[in-house]
Amino acid sequence: MASSPPIVEASLNAAVLCSKLSTALPGKVFLPGSLEYNSSVDSYFFRTAKQTPACILKPQSADEVEAIVKILAANPGVKFAIRSGGHTPNPCQSNVDNGVTIDLRGLKRIDKKEGQDGVLSVGTGAEWGDVYDYLENTGRGAVGSRESSVGVGGFITGGGLSFFAPELGFACDNVVNMEIVTSKGIVNANAHENTDLFRAIRGGQGNFGIVTRFDIKTHERNTYWGGGILYPDTTEDAQFQAWSDLKNGKYDPYAAVIQSYLYFGAQKAFMVSNNMVYLKHIERPTGLAGFENIQPQVPGTNTMRLDTTKNFALELQAWQPLDQYAVYVTTTIKLSPSVGKKINSIWREATNLISDSPNITSVLTYQQFPPQDKDNPNGMGLNASDELHKDHFIIIISIYWHEIKDSERIANTTKDAVNKMEAAAAEENALHPFKYINYAAFWQQPPSSYGQGAKDAAEEVSAKYDPYLLFRKQAVGFKYS
Incomplete structure (x- = not known):
């Protein structure tokens, strides 16, 4: 007799595991069709992450998470996902089909x-x-x-x-x-x-x-200066000049700018936005003047003021597209006006190719690379002596659309665009291998960009704390190989 297809076998294994988990954690395991299950699936920000696990677990303590991990380790044929906020657009990262999703939102004290x-x-x-x-x-x-x-x-x-x-x-x-x-x-x-x-x-x-x-x-x-401004896309030269002026002077640790080039399909319009803060209680600081003084500005869009982190975060949240299909992709470059113009041109060409998708939103965003703490290194393989914060930027392309039939075409177009961007940056010796994992596309493997040293260290940590590779093999998400 022929063996069962892998997906059927996985579903059966997951169903058996869900039964075991229900016995061990009564009232914390939810099956398809239940109110709690449907609520969890519906709460993901993007449709691309709204998958159908065999069951959803909602632990309320670290001890309950430990009990779940022990049962998962005894059932190596079942994939599982770890979910906190559920903000990634990627499938098979904070959710999974035919597996188990651990919804950690009950741990919020x-x-x-x-x-x-x-x-x-x-x-x-x-x-x-x-x-x-x-x-x-x-x-x-x-x-x-x-x-x-x-x-x-x-x-x-x-x-x-x-x-x-x-x-x-x-x-x-x-x-x-x-x-x-x-x-x-x-x-x-x-x-x-x-x-x-x-x-x-x-x-x-x-x-x-x-x-x-x-x-x-x-x-x-407490309070500091910040907000956002929207401009027509004819201000591109002035935007890159503002970056050059900010980066060519003495490094200013208080000036943070998120610069986005936007296409709004509903209006069929290209625009530019700067969301920025200056981390001191100073009105109209000179550190942001290069961006605040760019003209023309779209009337009624300047929200710069003294305010709190809470309110700045609520302002940006209001711009976040919800309940759409989405893809993110990222790369890292050393920014100059010539590199930026090439990258923007590639993004516009790609956006025009997919602009027929109803109400599509396409965004290309530049963000400053953070400084590294040489006394407290993290696992991303970054060297503090490289001082990437002085002239390197983390780029994200984020696309949002409404119809599932457009998903493959948009993902392929986005993939092609970032490949062209990296080639253009490499021609000017401006490409850095680092891929920021929170912005990475499902086809990228950002841990591989951390370098051999970080990969070797990860192998040693896995061998020490996870000798059976539960988290490297059964947990979905980005891996080191």
Whole structure:
């Protein structure tokens, strides 16, 4: 008799596993058709991530996560996904078909860390808006997402780009301790214990274990200058000149700019936006003048003011397209006006090829590379002495559309565009191999861009904390090979 197709066998194995999990964790396992299951699937931000696992688990504690991990380890034929916020557009990253999805949003407690001034304990399932609400009236800020609905767990383990990046680096570099469920049990990882795991998981996402709690630094910060401005795309030359002026002077750690070139399919219009902050309580600082003074501006779109992280994050969240199909893709380049013009031209050509998709939105975004902390290296293989923050940028192309029939064509067009961008940057010796994992496309493998040293270290960490490679083989997501 012929063997069963792999997908059928996987479904049967997953169904049996879900039954075992239901016995071990009564009331925490939800099957297709249940209200809790449907609510979890529907809560993903993008349709591309709304998959159909055999069951969804909703643990409420690290001990329950540990029980789940032990059962998964005993059933090696079943894939599983780890979900905190569910903000990635990628399929098979924070959700999975015919497997098990661990929905960590029940782990969202936020408390001051006892005995450690300025340290906040945050459950992995909290959203950054929850953190900002907690800190709103304390005069302190946290290095977190610039959009309030992003989950804490995936954001930090992927690095984390924030409003504070030019001054304080990646969000993961502002963590002092992590509580992690490994296949060998619950451990704390920090600068003094399990230091190898602490380094590797910051940038390694779900390759080594499940983080259930982060103890993060907070910083004295109340209100600062920021907001957004929308311009016609005829301002491109002025936009790149503003970058050149900012980068060619003395490095300013307080100026953070997110520059996006946009195509709005509904209006059939190309535009430019700058969302920016200056991390001091100063109105109209000179550090952002090069961008704020660009003319013309679209009337009524200038929101620059003194405000809090909470409100800046809510403002950006309001621009986030929801419940659409989406693809992200990323690369890293050394920016100059000539490189930028080539990249913009390639993006516009690609956007025109897919502009017939109804109400499509296409975005090309430049973000400053954060400085690296030489005394607290993370797992992304970056060398502080390279000083990438002085002239390198993390680029993301993000496309949003409504009809599933356009998905393959749009993904292929986007893939072709980033390949052309990298070739153009390489011609000017401006291409860097690093791929930021939180912006990577499903076909990219960002851990492979971290370099051989980071890969070798990851292998050693896996052998030590996960000898049966539960997280490297059964957990979906980006891998080191």
